Amino acid sequence: MSKIKKGVKLDHISKIYQDPKTGKDFYAVKDTSLTIEPGSFVTLLGPSGCGKTTTLRMIAGFESPDEGEIYLGDQAINALTPNKRDTAMVFQSYALLPHYNVFDNVAYGLKLRKVPKDEIKDRVMKILDLVELTGMEGRMTNQLSGGQQQRVALARALVIEPSVLLFDEPLSNLDAKLRVSMRTEIRRIQQEVGITAIYVTHDQSEAMALSDNIIIMNKGVVAQMGSPQEIYYHPNSEFVADFIGEANFLKGSFQRQDGDHAILNIEGHSARVPAKEGMSAGTEYTVVLRPESAVLADEGGLPCRVILSCFMGSYQNYHVMVGDTLVKLTDYNPKNKKIYAVGDQCSLVFDPESVHIL
Amino acid sequence: MARSQGAALDRKKLMADPIMVCTIVVLIAFLTLFILYPLAILLVDSFVGDGNGFSFSVFRRIFAMPNFTTAITNTLKVGFLVGILSTVVGLLFAYVEVYVKVGKVVGGLFKVVSMLPVVSPPFVLSLSMIMLFGKAGLITRFLLGIYDNNVYGFWGIVIVQALTFFPVCYMMLKGLLKNIDPSLEEAARDMGASRSKVFLTVTLPLLLPGLGNAFLVTFIESIADFANPMIIGGSYDTLATTIYLQITGAYDKAGAAAMAVVLLCITLLMFAVQKYYLEAKTAATLTGKASRGRMLIEDRSVAIPLTVLCGLAAFFVIMMYLCVPIGALFPTWGYKFTPLTFKWFAQVFTKYKGLRAFRDSFVLSLVAAPITALLSMIISYLVVKRNFKSKGFIEAVSMLAMAVPGTVLGVGYIRGFSGGLFHTGFLQGIYGSAAILIIVFVVRSLPTGTRSGISALRQIDKSIEESAYDMGADSFKVFMTVTLPLIKDSFLSGLVTAFVRSITAISAIILLVTPQFLLITVQINEFAEKGSYSIACAFATILILITYGAVLLMNLFIKFFGTSRKLKEAE
Numbered sequence: 001m002s003k004i005k006k007g008v009k010l011d012h013i014s015k016i017y018q019d020p021k022t023g024k025d026f027y028a029v030k031d032t033s034l035t036i037e038p039g040s041f042v043t044l045l046g047p048s049g050c051g052k053t054t055t056l057r058m059i060a061g062f063e064s065p066d067e068g069e070i071y072l073g074d075q076a077i078n079a080l081t082p083n084k085r086d087t088a089m090v091f092q093s094y095a096l097l098p099h100y101n102v103f104d105n106v107a108y109g110l111k112l113r114k115v116p117k118d119e120i121k122d123r124v125m126k127i128l129d130l131v132e133l134t135g136m137e138g139r140m141t142n143q144l145s146g147g148q149q150q151r152v153a154l155a156r157a158l159v160i161e162p163s164v165l166l167f168d169e170p171l172s173n174l175d176a177k178l179r180v181s182m183r184t185e186i187r188r189i190q191q192e193v194g195i196t197a198i199y200v201t202h203d204q205s206e207a208m209a210l211s212d213n214i215i216i217m218n219k220g221v222v223a224q225m226g227s228p229q230e231i232y233y234h235p236n237s238e239f240v241a242d243f244i245g246e247a248n249f250l251k252g253s254f255q256r257q258d259g260d261h262a263i264l265n266i267e268g269h270s271a272r273v274p275a276k277e278g279m280s281a282g283t284e285y286t287v288v289l290r291p292e293s294a295v296l297a298d299e300g301g302l303p304c305r306v307i308l309s310c311f312m313g314s315y316q317n318y319h320v321m322v323g324d325t326l327v328k329l330t331d332y333n334p335k336n337k338k339i340y341a342v343g344d345q346c347s348l349v350f351d352p353e354s355v356h357i358l
Numbered sequence: 359m360a361r362s363q364g365a366a367l368d369r370k371k372l373m374a375d376p377i378m379v380c381t382i383v384v385l386i387a388f389l390t391l392f393i394l395y396p397l398a399i400l401l402v403d404s405f406v407g408d409g410n411g412f413s414f415s416v417f418r419r420i421f422a423m424p425n426f427t428t429a430i431t432n433t434l435k436v437g438f439l440v441g442i443l444s445t446v447v448g449l450l451f452a453y454v455e456v457y458v459k460v461g462k463v464v465g466g467l468f469k470v471v472s473m474l475p476v477v478s479p480p481f482v483l484s485l486s487m488i489m490l491f492g493k494a495g496l497i498t499r500f501l502l503g504i505y506d507n508n509v510y511g512f513w514g515i516v517i518v519q520a521l522t523f524f525p526v527c528y529m530m531l532k533g534l535l536k537n538i539d540p541s542l543e544e545a546a547r548d549m550g551a552s553r554s555k556v557f558l559t560v561t562l563p564l565l566l567p568g569l570g571n572a573f574l575v576t577f578i579e580s581i582a583d584f585a586n587p588m589i590i591g592g593s594y595d596t597l598a599t600t601i602y603l604q605i606t607g608a609y610d611k612a613g614a615a616a617m618a619v620v621l622l623c624i625t626l627l628m629f630a631v632q633k634y635y636l637e638a639k640t641a642a643t644l645t646g647k648a649s650r651g652r653m654l655i656e657d658r659s660v661a662i663p664l665t666v667l668c669g670l671a672a673f674f675v676i677m678m679y680l681c682v683p684i685g686a687l688f689p690t691w692g693y694k695f696t697p698l699t700f701k702w703f704a705q706v707f708t709k710y711k712g713l714r715a716f717r718d719s720f721v722l723s724l725v726a727a728p729i730t731a732l733l734s735m736i737i738s739y740l741v742v743k744r745n746f747k748s749k750g751f752i753e754a755v756s757m758l759a760m761a762v763p764g765t766v767l768g769v770g771y772i773r774g775f776s777g778g779l780f781h782t783g784f785l786q787g788i789y790g791s792a793a794i795l796i797i798v799f800v801v802r803s804l805p806t807g808t809r810s811g812i813s814a815l816r817q818i819d820k821s822i823e824e825s826a827y828d829m830g831a832d833s834f835k836v837f838m839t840v841t842l843p844l845i846k847d848s849f850l851s852g853l854v855t856a857f858v859r860s861i862t863a864i865s866a867i868i869l870l871v872t873p874q875f876l877l878i879t880v881q882i883n884e885f886a887e888k889g890s891y892s893i894a895c896a897f898a899t900i901l902i903l904i905t906y907g908a909v910l911l912m913n914l915f916i917k918f919f920g921t922s923r924k925l926k927e928a929e
Contacts, residue, residue, distance in 0.1 A: 061828075062828075064363070064364040064368045080371075081374050081832075082828045083829070088828060089825065091821040091824070093821050096822075098844065099843045108826065108829055112831050113830060153825075160829065
């Protein structure tokens with residue numbers, strides 16, 4: 001693709017909807033500013049109703065923002081209709097035209113652009129090759145499997161060479177196995193074409209596997225934006241920590257600083273965690289502990305009591321009580337390790353570098 | 359919170375689409391001019407019609423007329439009874455079809471019964487009622503030897519209307535019964551309820567809002583019906599016929615306008631209850647799709663009596679319809695039955711300008727049908743798929759047309775257009791022309807077409823059109839390349855329905871037709887009133903053949919060129 005890649009910028013975007021039951025207005029998206037770099041793959045991730053689809057539909061032009069301006073490259077596109085925007089969307093329901101066959105579906109956008117017939121044929125065949133559907137061009141769309149329909153939808157969006165590719169939960173109608181293979185496929189094609197992609201999903205593993213950057217949304221606002229690693233290891237709120245992966249939250253009051261570390265008093269016992277700026281004595285802080293980043297030992301950490309111990313094959317699943325706080329642990333490769341039983345008193349041990357302080 | 363920017367942007371996006379804007383403007387103009395304006399002028403006329411400023415004098419005058427107040431009670435009495443009878447018979451048919459294992463013959467009869475009222479002119483049953491049960495009736499006089507049976511009046515209207523309208527209830531209730539999850543009834547059976555107990559405690563309560571809905575729909579149809587009371591009512595006048603006589607007989611235009619307003623208020627009230635209260639309730643109780651097939655009742659003690667009952671009823675209805683073509687073949691109805699003759703058919707064309715009547719009706723309906731079909735598809739598309747400010751208006755007015763009885767519309771057109779717009783003489787030219795007849799045909803069939811278009815479009819995933827829009831198509835392209843092909847079947851059947859409804863229409867058109875045009879339905883009405891039943895039957899038979907032919911042609915067309923066939927085959 002010879003086209004110049006374009007980024008997307010959202011400048012203080014808001015969208016207001018009316019609650020159909022109460023008749024009250026509320027912000028579906030509130031004062032959101034984002035910059036999406038040209039050529040990058042960005043995921044909008046969040047629970048249902050967080051505003052991610054609304055944001056995507058505003059970029060596509062189906063919804064109009066109530067505040068702010070959307071830019072595609074340098075161009076403000078607020079007033080452009082979807083058919084005039086240089087974006088192409090892959091829909092959750094595929095939205096293939098049921099009265100056309102595969103070829104005509106893919107060629108639809110090119111015909112609208114009055115591309116010469118021979119060129120249409122070339123480009124459609126090339127794209128069908130890219131999505132590995134060569135030989136299927138004569139099929140009606142309802143003769144295809146879900147995964148194949150998804151590829152047609154992707155091909156149809158790619159063939160018009162848009163500046164930005166938009167995905168609205170494209171894999172949620174597929175079964176689990178196909179979902180995994182399709183997401184690698186989508187990532188491969190995006191890398192090959194080098195196109196800017198914005199992808200909406202509520203599935204965190206999809207977001208992890210696909211994205212250069214993840215934008216986590218909650219209640220209409222951006223909760224955090226960053227690379228998958230940043231978001232997993234350094235979540236900036238309990239919401240983000242809880243939404244991405246599993247997280248335990250331990251509360252402790254600050255005792256003293258010790259170099260790069262801070263000593264917190266958690267449930268009456270001292271624990272060493274990474275320090276952050278401006279910590280003050282007596283204040284309560286929350287420590288994020290991932291289930292795989294702590295282990296049980298006989299002693300040497302926070303005292304705890306086992307209330308669930310369950311063999312899961314690749315790991316041993318524990319629930320332990322540290323004082324009044326429930327902590328869930330996954331101890332991988334448990335074959336030759338000591339297994340604690342329900343009721344055992346033991347100790348929760350973690351490396352200060354593997355936890356994160358909020 | 360200000361939503362002004364979003365609204366302004368939506369408006370800007372809409373304005374970027376000139377074809378769409380033009381369509382909306384034209385639509386609004388059409389709906390305003392030909393639905394709202396005639397109704398508004400009725401309201402104005404009935405308040406200022408007596409020439410002494412704004413007053414209630416016209417209303418006082420018409421309510422002082424004994425024949426008008428009687429007509430109101432008559433109409434309501436008839437409507438109530440017809441509503442109940444049609445609902446009960448419709449329920450019986452629907453129940454037997456959905457719950458009972460019936461033979462092929464009875465199943466076939468059901469299909470014919472549901473089809474007949476669609477293809478026949480509205481007053482056919484009145485004709486055959488008179489011919490079978492009247493003074494010279496085939497059954498009353500020749501089979502039973504009763505010489506003075508009086509079919510005219512209350513019971514005549516009730517029976518004929520109930521037989522005409524019950525198939526509507528049958529089709530409605532059939533759809534609802536199919537949506538009841540059989541496991542609900544099986545659960546009740548499992549807990550020890552008898553079959554009748556299950557019906558009374560599970561099926562019937564679930565169906566109750568639907569029954570109310572069916573009742574009101576037929577109630578409205580009954581009070582709006584003009585042709586049947588006209589032919590079989592005798593001296594028993596309903597509102598529709600009283601209004602007709604007030605304007606054509608007494609030349610009291612203001613009085614007729616006020617009466618029309620009263621009739622309109624009654625139907626609007628019923629319609630509002632039906633639309634906003636009962637329809638929502640029906641949807642709320644019967645939401646789920648049936649999870650799997652129902653075990654049909656094979657128990658002979660239930661199946662046989664129900665099947666026999668329905669079979670007899672269906673047979674009776676079919677016999678009534680058959681009476682019309684047969685009646686046209688007898689040399690003299692009531693006196694001489696053999697040899698069968700085609701002389702009446704011949705007279706239709708030689709003596710009574712039949713060819714012209716058929717040509718006028720046919721051509722006018724043929725012009726009206728595609729306009730109606732296209733218009734209703736455009737309205738459905740805008741209502742279901744698009745978002746713009748005046749959408750509520752378009753939807754409301756096209757639904758409103760459903761609640762307007764033909765007679766009311768007819769009076770409205772006379773008042774609204776005979777003296778030009780607002781009696782100024784402007785646009786006076788269309789009154790009495792073919793254009794106004796075509797417009798009446800369009801307006802009269804628009805609501806049905808729009809309703810079926812809306813339900814067809816709701817089946818289509820919104821994102822299919824969005825994807826085309828996203829690929830670069832403008833609204834017009836989306837409509838032509840995606841929407842219309844996807845609802846081709848619905849469009850075709852809308853086309854034929856509009857044609858059939860137009861060619862069999864009478865209530866509004868009889869008030870507006872000028873001697874320049876001969877319409878079949880008006881001819882049939884005239885001959886039936888004169889007592890020339892054989893000629894009326896001959897006309898009606900040819901009309902039924904035309905409409906039935908149109909329906910057959912449509913089915914054939916859909917079978918070979920319809921979209922759904924291609925899609926179904928691929929599955």
